Amino acid sequence: MTPSAAPRLRRALLRAGAFGAQSAAQTGLPQLGLSVPVHSADELLQALRVLEHRRLSATLLIPAALALQEAATVRAAAQAGHEIAGTGSAAGLAALDVAACQSVAAWEAGETEPGWAGWQALAARGVRPLPLPGPTPQPGQTVRIAPAELAARLDELHTNGFRPSPVRELSGLRRATPRDLLLHVYAQTVEANFTRQHHVIDLTQRADGVMRVAPLPSAPDPLPLPRTIPTAELHLDSARIVGLAARGALGAYRAYLRSLKDVGRALQERPELHGAQAVFAVTLFYAPLEQAGFTLLELPPARARVYALGFRVLRLVHGTTQASSVLVPKMAWLPRDEFLKRYG
Known part of the structure; x- marks a missing residue:
């Protein structure tokens, strides 16, 4: 298998529920699972300021090294109601648990996913891959927004009637199944081709x-x-x-x-x-x-x-x-x- 094919295969398997991966279903509610990746202390503080100003909670995707560096801030974020989820190498799980003063139960699937061995190690510890975010906001689904874009995007979501929340609070959150993968393939092929043609x-x-x-x-x-x-x-x-x-x-x-x-x-x-x-x-x-x-x-x-x-x-x-x-x-x-x- 080529190096470029392995991540695509893992994403497909995650959509089908591999490693306990989660899926979010469209429930008709305006709820939207919001995840925010933070890679520096400045990004973490920026995201928290924006979310606090709007009285919102989110799922913060935090690498272990940053969590150790900013342990007090991460702990305060968790106590304020934000979901702390990991990103990157699975080797940082224990450090993330310590920084958050709680057991981290979710890990980012997508841009910085930890690979086969990493997912296996996380699954053994009861850590579930988060649902893969979509390209556009959809009711009951998840969206990933960088801190620099957060203020403007939250204003847009509010205007369009969405209610962002941490991913763990989505009412339709459940274990993914092979049917979820089939739905994704159908949307990316049949529906996308119809829309384009x-x-x-x-x-x-x-x-x-x-x-x-x-x-x-x-x-x-x-x-x-x-x-x-x-x-x-x-x-x-x-x-x-x-x-x-x-x-x-x-x-x-x-x-x-x-x-x-x-x-x-x-x-x-x-x-x-x-x-x-x-x-x-x-x-x-x-x-x-x-x-x-x-x-x-x-x-x-x-x-x-x-x-x-x-x-x-x-x-x-x-x-x-x-x-x-x-x-x-x-x-x-x-x-x-x-x-x-x-x-x-």
Whole structure:
């Protein structure tokens, strides 16, 4: 195995639960596991000042050498409610325990992970790899923010409705399984390719955002428009809508309505959507759209069967346990002017 392949394999195994690795599930809550890597005394103090100013706690990723050097500060951080987690070589675990005056139970997985032998040694001591952070904030997931970026990023997270917390406090935190790895592979291949090929615009920056939108150069059947008219197709963020629906239909419906306003802003602000003369979606969740003023259209039978199969696959992938009472999708649509009148 090449040196570059070994870390990738370890990350894949960690996503599947190797060495007791943890995973964070999307629960529909705006909670976000925040980890902050600190590599110097100045970074540690900077992170603590920012977090104290905002009355927040986080998971501090601290190398053992720094913990010994700044033992009093690390101890005070732990007493203030921050989670102390290790990073780098596993040989520093005992020193980190001493500095924090508590048993460290988590270790960073990712940029400075300790290698095969290190993970084995940590697992033998009951130390679990933290969930691998995502590239963008997602409800119930984790994010890694450097101290220099912390103040600005926390302001952004607050604006978008996220509630940062130490990773250990995530309500959906659990032992990872092979299914988590499969979900990651699906997201990085099938969903990423679809997004790229169809130029899908992500509108889920808010914690309860559930919509994405794609510009189309035509008006597909059965829209009552000339085929050459540009349109905009709505797509749901499946993982988010499953999480919200698990918390209750009312919360999911409200998220729907707020997300339609996100689409309204995108129609007015995104150049690629300026020509779209209608907004439509093909979905099993058409009832909320009908309540929101959309007109429903029956799909041609063959297309309806294809979409229904695709939606069944999505339900399996995202693990929803609630059986849908609707088996046949429909198209819901609004003319652009009417959509903007309601949601612009």
